[in-house]
Amino acid sequence: MRFAILVDMKLSYKTPSLTIDTRQQVLILKNSRNWRIEMQLRRNEDQSYTLVAMSGIGSKPAELSKLQGPYQTKQQASAARSAIAVQLLEKNFEVLNNEHSIWSLQAQKAIQKVRLQRQQSQGDFDFHPDDVL
Numbered sequence: 001m002r003f004a005i006l007v008d009m010k011l012s013y014k015t016p017s018l019t020i021d022t023r024q025q026v027l028i029l030k031n032s033r034n035w036r037i038e039m040q041l042r043r044n045e046d047q048s049y050t051l052v053a054m055s056g057i058g059s060k061p062a063e064l065s066k067l068q069g070p071y072q073t074k075q076q077a078s079a080a081r082s083a084i085a086v087q088l089l090e091k092n093f094e095v096l097n098n099e100h101s102i103w104s105l106q107a108q109k110a111i112q113k114v115r116l117q118r119q120q121s122q123g124d125f126d127f128h129p130d131d132v133l
Contacts, residue, residue: 024097025040025041026038026039026040026100026101026104027039027040027081027085027095028095028096028099028101029085029088029089029093029094029095029096030058030093030094030096031091031092031093031094032092034057034058034059035055035056035057035058035093036055036056036057036058036102037053037054037055037088037093038053038054038055038062038101038102038103038104038107039051039052039053039081039084039085040052040053040054040101040104040107041074041077041078041081042107042108042111043074044069044070044115044118045115046070048069048070048071048072049069049070049071049072049073049074049076049077050067050068050069050070050071050077050111050114051067051068051069051071051077051080051081051084052065052066052067052107052110052111053065053066053067053068053084054103054106054107054110056103058102061103061106062103062106065106065107065110067110067111067114068080
């Protein structure tokens, strides 16, 4: 999957001149062409966090998605989300504070897929002396 809006962006983790509420579960942005971006922070089973970004036309299912992480703390994930949001604000997106997520089910499905892949790729590192005899 791809997230075309973020291509060739250089993120700045400096304190943004624009205020973004980092307490929001879902950060929603939209531009004048009705392109909507939802960025959510999801906690993983190992207490790390993943940034899930979905985008598309506001009245349809998300066309693009991107998962980024894992981040060791919620603050790190929130900082990454804020840095991306600042870049999008500079590209004429605006934050929609009073909107609700319309793609939360798609985001949940994407994070469950990643969790399943992580679970399936875990190795068995238990040592049993009988294995080498």
